[in-house]
Amino acid sequence: MGLITMLSIRNLLRQKKRNILLGIGIAFGMMILVIANSFSHGMVDVLINDVVSHAFGHLVVNGKPANSYYSTIRDKERIMKIIHESIPKEEIVTIEESLGMFGRAIGNGEADNVVVVGVKPETDNDQADFFEEFFTLVEGDFSNYFSKEIEYPVIISEEKAKSLKVKINDTIRVRLPMITGQMQAVKLTVIAIANANNSFMNIILFMEADRVKKLLGYKPWESADLQITLKDPKKTAKKYAEILHSKLNPEVISISGQVAEEPAFLLAFQNNSAAKNVLKKNLKLTQGDLEKGLAKKGVMVSNILAQKLGLQPGSKFIYQYETKFRGLREEKLTVDAIYQSHSALGQNVVLVNEEVIHENLNRYLPKTLDSTLVASSNSLHSILATEWKLLERSDNVDALKKKYKTEKKRKSKQNNFDLITMYEGASQILQMEYVLNMITGIAVLVLFFIILVGVINTLRMTIKERTREIGTVRAIGMQKKDVRNMFIIETLILTALSCIAGVVLGMGVIKGLSLIEFNTTNFLSVILKNKHLYFKPSIMILSSYFLFIMMLTGIITYFPARKAAKLTAVEALRHYE
Amino acid sequence: MNVIEITGVKKNYPLGTTTVHALRGVDLQVAKGSFLSIIGPSGSGKTTLLNIIGCIDSPSAGSAKIQGHEITALNDRQITDLRLHKIGFIFQTFNLIPVLNVRENVEFPLLLMRKYSKKEIDTRVEKLIKGVGLSEYIAHKPAELSGGQRQRVAIARALVTNPDIVLADEPTANLDSETSEAILQLMRDLNETEKTTFIFSTHDPEVLKYAKNIVKIKDGLIVGQE
C-alpha cells in the first residue's frame, strides 16, 4: 500500500466520530437510493409484464372496419402465420385474443357496470398457474370455469359480488353489444368469487375465451385484437412492430371465379378520384355510362365477357367464387357499363368499385387472391383496391388518436389493420415509469446534497485542524499533489465504504419489506405483486450510481483539497487556532 | 566549501498599511560541517532567516544559494524536492505526524523519496532510532512520548535522509534544561560523527556553549559573528 493511501486511512480512523457520522449520512442516502431504485424498477417490471401485458399486450394487431368499435380479424390463421414469420418464437411469450366488452349487469336486485373478459389458459399447467398467480380465491371452485354443465361460468371479484349482491351459483344478467352491432342478454353463473392480484382488474368478470368469443358473435376462424406478450418488451416491442408492419401489407383484390360457367376475374378499383382519372383515360366504353360505372356502386364488364354472356347495361348477373371458410359465394351484381377489353386487365373481367365488394369480401373471404393476374409492373396495377388498409405506425398516443380520428371520417367498408405497441396504447400506464424514475431521481438528489454538504463541511474542518501538519509534511518534502491526493483518497475511501454499507442496508430493508403481506384491495394494491411489495434491484444501475457518486465525491473534494495543498509551508506552519 | 551563501537578503511583510522589515540585508556564509547558532532577541528575525535558508520561504530581495542552487530561480516542485533531499527540519513544537508511530515518522522522508528498498530503509531507520536512544519506543505513537523523546524522534527524522543541512528553530524552547542539554549534546555528537551541518536558533545563552560558531542578529541585521 502506498504511503499516501496509508496516511489517508490512518487519518480517516483518527476522527472517528465525525467520519462515522458522515458515513452514516452517505450510507443512509445510498440505502434510500437502492430502495427507491429497486422499487421503481420492480414497479416498471410489474407494469410492463403484468398490467400492460395482460390488459393490453406489448404489441397488438388490430383489424377492424374504419368506423366500427369491435376489432375483427377475418382470417386469424393467416395473420398468425405472418406474426410467426416476423417475430422469432423464443421472443414471444403468448399471443392472445383480446376478448372483452363493457356491459350492464344486474345481480340480485342491484345493477352495475362490468367488463366481461375472455381468458383461456392454454395447457393444464398454465391453468393451475393462471388461477394461482392471478387470483386470490375467496369462495367457490376454479375448476367449474371449464364446466360443460354450466353455460356461462364466470369468476367475479369480491367487490363486484358485493355491489351486485351475488353469491356462488347465483346468476347475473348482462346486456352486451355483439360485433354485429346487435345487443344481446345473457345469464352468467358465478362459479368463484376471487380477487385478481391487481386491483385494476376487479371490475372484470372472467370467462373462458371461447365462450366469450361465441357470445360476441365471432366466427371460429375470426379473431379479436391479437395481443402479443413479448419476452423483452422494452427492447423489442418497437422493433418487431416495424417488422410485423412491413409484412402486413395487403394484396390487391383480384378474385378468380366464374359467371354462368364462364371463367372470369373480379377486379376492384380504388374509390378515389386519382384511380378513377386513370381509368377514364385508359378505358374505352362501348356501352353504358362511365360515370355510373366508376361510382360507389359501379360495376363494369369487359365487352368480350359481355358478348359471351349477352350482358347489357342494366343486366343482372351472378359472380361465383370459392371462399376459404364458407363454400361457394354468389355475388349478385348489376352491369352499369361495358368497356373495350384492355390488355392490362385481361379478357373475362368484371371491374367493380371497391365499395361494392368490401363488406361481403370480409365475410366471404376468397380462397385465394390471384395477385399475379395484374402484374405490379402493369400500368393499371396502381388503381386496384387492396383487401385492407394498413395504417401508418404511430409513435405516441397523440398520433394514434389523431390517426383514428381521420380514419373515422373515411366512409369505407374496407378493413383497417393497425399495429400498436404499448408505448402508444398503454402510454398512460407507462407514464408511471417516469413518475417512478423521478422518485429515484429525488433520492439521487438527496444523496447528492448529503455528500455535497457533508463532505465539504467535514473536509473544511479536517483541513483546518491539520493545517500545521500540512505545513510539516510540505516542509519535509511532500509534493503539493500528494497532499491533495491524500485528502481526496481519504474522502473516496469513506464514500466507497459508506456506499457499500448503504447497499447492504438497503438490501436488508428490501428483504424485510418484501416479507410483509398486504391484504388490501383498494387502489394501492396496484403497486403490489402477489400481495407483496415488489423490488427489483438492478446491479447495472446501482453500480453506475456507485461510480457516479464516487466521481461526484472526487470532484467535490478536489477543490478544497487542492486549496489546502496550495498553502505554502510557512503559512501552514504558522497557522494558529 | 560553503553550503549556504546568502547575500543582501531582505524580507518584508506587509502589515496593514505599513511594512515590517523582518530582514534588512543579511549576508551569511556557512561552511560544511558547521554547528552554528543564531542568537538574538525575540522578533529579531531568527525564524525568518532560518525559513529562507530552509527554502520554505523566499527572500523579498537578495540572493540565497543552498548547495549552489539559487532558490529564487526554482519552482515549487523543485524546491520541495530540494528540501526533501538536502535539508532536515527540527521544529520547536516537534511537529511529528500524530497518526504515525516512531518508526513510521522517521522513515517518512525516505518513503517520500521513493528510491530506497524496504531493507535499506529499515537498516537506516533502526540505526538512527538506536542513535537517539529510542529503540524501545519504536512502535509508540507521538502522543505516548515525552517532550524530549518527541524531539529525539524529530532529530532522527531530520537526519534520516542524510541531509546537507539540518535546521532547528529553537529546538529546546519547549524542553526543561536537563533535556535541552541532552538534545544539544545529541545534535553535537551527530554533527561530529555524520559531518552534518547544523544551524539552530536560540535566545537562551546557556545553549551557546554547545555552538562552534555564533551569529548575532538584531532588528533584521547581523550584528556580530564569532
Ligand SMILES: Nc1ncnc2c1ncn2[C@@H]1O[C@H](COP(=O)(O)OP(=O)(O)OP(=O)(O)O)[C@@H](O)[C@H]1O
Ligand atoms: N507573517 C508575518 N507577517 C507580518 N510580520 C511578520 C510575519 N512573520 C514575522 N513577522 C515579523 O517579522 C519580525 C521577525 O520575526 P521572526 O519570527 O523572524 O522573529 P524571531 O527572531 O524568530 O522571534 P522569536 O524569538 O520570538 O521567535 C517580527 O517583527 C515579526 O513580527
Ligand SMILES: [Mg+2]
Ligand atoms: Mg522565532
